[in-house]
Amino acid sequence: MSWLSKLFSKLFAKWLPNESSSWQWFYRLGSPKWFYRRSGQWLPWLSLAALLVLATGLVWGLAFAPEDAKQGNSFRIIYIHVPAAFLAQSGYFIMAIAGAIGLIWKMKISYMVMKAAAPIGAVLTFVALFTGAVWGKPTWGAYWVWDARITSMLILLFLYAGVMALQYAYHSIDAASKASAILALVGTVNIPIINKSVDWWYTLHQPATIKLTSAPSMHMDMFMPLLVMIVGFYLFYGVALILHTRNEILRRERKTSWVRELVNAKAGL
Amino acid sequence: MHPLRKQRLQLVILLVASAALVIGLVIYMLRENGNFFYTPAQIISGEAPQNTFLRAGGMVVDASVLRSEDSLWVQFKITDGVEMLTIEHTGILPDLFAEGEAAIASGKVDENLVLQATQILAKHDEKYTPPEVADAMNEAYKQKEAAKTGSYK
Numbered sequence: 001m002s003w004l005s006k007l008f009s010k011l012f013a014k015w016l017p018n019e020s021s022s023w024q025w026f027y028r029l030g031s032p033k034w035f036y037r038r039s040g041q042w043l044p045w046l047s048l049a050a051l052l053v054l055a056t057g058l059v060w061g062l063a064f065a066p067e068d069a070k071q072g073n074s075f076r077i078i079y080i081h082v083p084a085a086f087l088a089q090s091g092y093f094i095m096a097i098a099g100a101i102g103l104i105w106k107m108k109i110s111y112m113v114m115k116a117a118a119p120i121g122a123v124l125t126f127v128a129l130f131t132g133a134v135w136g137k138p139t140w141g142a143y144w145v146w147d148a149r150i151t152s153m154l155i156l157l158f159l160y161a162g163v164m165a166l167q168y169a170y171h172s173i174d175a176a177s178k179a180s181a182i183l184a185l186v187g188t189v190n191i192p193i194i195n196k197s198v199d200w201w202y203t204l205h206q207p208a209t210i211k212l213t214s215a216p217s218m219h220m221d222m223f224m225p226l227l228v229m230i231v232g233f234y235l236f237y238g239v240a241l242i243l244h245t246r247n248e249i250l251r252r253e254r255k256t257s258w259v260r261e262l263v264n265a266k267a268g269l
Numbered sequence: 270m271h272p273l274r275k276q277r278l279q280l281v282i283l284l285v286a287s288a289a290l291v292i293g294l295v296i297y298m299l300r301e302n303g304n305f306f307y308t309p310a311q312i313i314s315g316e317a318p319q320n321t322f323l324r325a326g327g328m329v330v331d332a333s334v335l336r337s338e339d340s341l342w343v344q345f346k347i348t349d350g351v352e353m354l355t356i357e358h359t360g361i362l363p364d365l366f367a368e369g370e371a372a373i374a375s376g377k378v379d380e381n382l383v384l385q386a387t388q389i390l391a392k393h394d395e396k397y398t399p400p401e402v403a404d405a406m407n408e409a410y411k412q413k414e415a416a417k418t419g420s421y422k
Binding site: 066067068069070071075078100103104105138139140141142145146147148182185186188189190193197200201202203204206207208209217218219221222 | 274277278280281284285288289292293296303304305306308326362363364365366370373388389390391392393394395396397398399400401402403404
């Protein structure tokens with residue numbers, strides 16, 4: 001392995017400074033106490049922003065965007081379906097990266113973020129699958145088909161479920177975290193498959209409407225509220241992840257003095 | 270970076286890379302089998318499996334839809350731009366089924382190379398347009414076509 005490590009340190013020397021230097025913010029972020037205090041300050045603002053953006057996007061998309069020439073009003077499910085599917089996949093990356101940071105740096109907080117991300121991602125994946133089925137019946141003529149896109153999305157749901165199950169499969173938090181992190185990392189391979197499935201195979205599901213490299217194949221009056229909804233879902237995801245992580249911090253750090261003080265202060269003792 | 274952490278980082282990268290390699294090989298093996306439907310060209314050339322249940326997908330050919338007057342029987346042709354395949358079906362078609370739109374039929378191909386479908390699905394494209402814009406585009410297209418043939422009044 002030594003040749004590999006030499007090659008590696010040469011390639012990444014720029015991004016891997018010594019710990020004494022500029023990595024301090026990173027380690028501070030890793031302290032549950034610091035994160036709990038800070039996130040408590042962010043939370044009201046983030047929640048307010050999420051609420052405003054989601055409300056704007058929903059009213060705009062459901063009431064003011066024009067209907068589709070072919071699908072009529074049923075296309076409006078896109079304002080939930082696409083953002084949920086987006087965040088189901090982004091959330092998986094967040095979970096896997098948190099797992100990787102936990103494995104490498106043994107940072108407590110990152111394992112907590114990983115654990116918190118799993119149920120949120122699972123719910124978002126379910127929402128994407130469910131809204132897709134509801135839309136599929138009137139549009140395609142079937143609730144469910146086993147094409148590459150829908151099947152790979154179902155596998156994503158199972159991966160989330162696997163990470164959640166592994167959390168409860170071990171008595172030791174450390175063993176549970178390691179096992180979940182490994183599954184989460186292996187599962188990342190599925191994300192590009194979901195993304196590219198509609199290009200690699202003939203599928204019933206249509207190809208992507210929003211592309212990074214070209215204009216969306218959607219009228220601007222319909223696309224703008226969708227963009228607002230996607231931003232809103234990201235904000236909402238941030239709120240949900242912070243809330244879940246704070247919960248996990250309190251649960252795992254319940255024996256520390258700072259959590260006891262916090263609880264006593266809340267209880268008025 | 271601490272040598273221990275560096276080693277663990279390498280292990281993580283190795284894990285993801287080997288998982289990607291394994292899944293990549295599986296997908297490479299599955300290539301064709303991952304397809305939801307066959308194209309008319311694949312079916313006519315005999316590339317698709319014969320005498321078995323399959324799905325065929327393509328664009329519904331303009332003016333090819335024939336309906337029975339006293340039953341739900343319908344016949345139409347789909348094309349992939351290379352070959353055409355005739356499809357027969359008895360049942361209700363999805364709302365978005367239309368000439369010039371994509372459809373997927375599942376069933377068996379009989380000896381006359383006609384697919385006797387048990388289910389028809391409409392395939393939607395990734396484009397979304399408000400009705401007025403769609404009308405305007407259709408109108409502009411018609412005018413252009415008419416100007417080409419010189420029959421526009």
